[in-house]
Amino acid sequence: MTIAIKHKTSGEIQFVESLSGYQKDWAQYGPVLPTGTEPNMLTLVGAAWVEDPAKIEPMLLMLIKSEAERRKMGFLSAGGAKKAEYAQKAAEVSFYDSLGGSVVTILAAIGALTAAQRRAKFGYALADAAAFGEPTITNAIERFRSGMASSDKVPAIAAAEAKTCAAIKAATTAVAKRAAANAVSWPA
Template sequence: MRKLILRPDLRTLQVVSAEVLTHTDVTGCKVVEVADDFDPATALVNWTSLTIGVDLTIIDTRLAGSVKREAERRKMQTFSAGNAKAQEYVQKGKEAAASATLTAAVLNALSVTNAAAQYPMAHAERTITGETLSAVLARYRASKAASDAELARLSAIEWKAVQTIKAATTPAAKQAAFSSINWNQTV
């Protein structure tokens, strides 16, 4: 166990080991035992009564932030990195949605001018790859469906994790909720 020195004259906290405490002037201070994992940044101090509590909102903010960063990292693994790449996915998604109700015959019968105007990403890709316009757009739709499903799965896990952390009423319960996140959970 560590010791926490409350210095009311300075309104500061100092966490020390028992050994260091024996060599520290604690005149006018209150000394209390704290757990080894005590984080002074989460302490709520009542300087009048010299009591200590824990600010659970700080823990919520930290753990929820960690969940959101991890969710974002995992979501980005679904895509390639880069802002321009994100714009490419948006455009391909629009083209995939716009072509969803058209048959391959209709898509492949579009003139070069119409294909380039209506489906610029798919048209450019087909001219490079030699695929048909319908094949490129079918690939876009399949990729979009897979990435949309993965994003939905990760978003659901993220939301549930943050809610569970916020609902926990002790620092240990909040940490346990954070530690129990299953990023591989399926829907």
């Protein structure tokens, strides 16, 4: 049986299995806590301990965010530098695609850039093409595009995470917050 005790002067609450060993300045506070619950997630309402929505919300959000991160990392490489590299490569693919409809048009537009502009816009693609001994960045861009396609579940995971977190925050009761967390639909 778990009970809560309250310090008579400080008001501090602790949750304990028994009162043995506590001094007279501690007293039982409220009824016995329900079994199978985390005492720190409870609040005394009238004569009963109930789950406090404000206390369980951060825990539920952390659980959803942790699971989303675990799932995302199944598609991404670890490390902040690698994530920055992925973002830059995606930006290079996007800029490349914005230059025109055909490879000839795109390569002409790239050729019109100064060397400094090319390095700023296509640093990874230029390095990749040089490493592969290729005269243009076209194949490098296609390799980047292929890599992006292999991690296309990451946005869907992020969307499921955002939707679930919003539902948890919008719920007004502990039961509804837990239901929102349990209703998460992760992409397959």
